[in-house]
Amino acid sequence: xxxxxxxxxxxxxxxxxxxxxxxxxxxxxxxxxxxxxxxxxxxxxxxxxxxxxxxxxxxxxxxxxxxxxxxxxxxxxxxxxxxxxxxxxxxxxxxxxxxxxxxxxxxxxxxxxxxxxxxxxxxxxxxxxxxxxxxxxx
Numbered sequence: 001x002x003x004x005x006x007x008x009x010x011x012x013x014x015x016x017x018x019x020x021x022x023x024x025x026x027x028x029x030x031x032x033x034x035x036x037x038x039x040x041x042x043x044x045x046x047x048x049x050x051x052x053x054x055x056x057x058x059x060x061x062x063x064x065x066x067x068x069x070x071x072x073x074x075x076x077x078x079x080x081x082x083x084x085x086x087x088x089x090x091x092x093x094x095x096x097x098x099x100x101x102x103x104x105x106x107x108x109x110x111x112x113x114x115x116x117x118x119x120x121x122x123x124x125x126x127x128x129x130x131x132x133x134x135x136x137x138x
């Protein structure tokens with residue numbers, strides 16, 4: 001696991017990137033926020049095809065940083081489910097801004113369903129998703 005005690009600098013951007021700034025962590029956060037994925041197997045099915053060892057590592061980091069909460073599944077006691085904490089929900093505007101930037105500057109992203117929605121109503125998406133995510137925070 002990352003040694004988060006060894007920061008590169010005191011810069012707030014650098015500190016934030018130390019916690020959630022890699023591709024896989026942001027995609028996991030996206031999947032919980034926008035695709036309502038909650039389990040290891042659901043994350044594995046994402047189109048980006050994350051490797052199991054990387055997924056396990058990033059889930060552990062996000063949990064240790066209190067961005068995700070890991071709990072025993074109420075339906076199957078031998079499995080775990082993940083949900084966003086308030087700290088994780090607070091990342092919503094950042095994730096949407098990254099998606100908005102991608103939709104504006106990438107032809108592929110611009111034509112995606114998410115890209116079209118964000119380009120059409122970024123602020124509305126943030127408001128609606130924020131409300132929905134707040135209802136699920138534990």
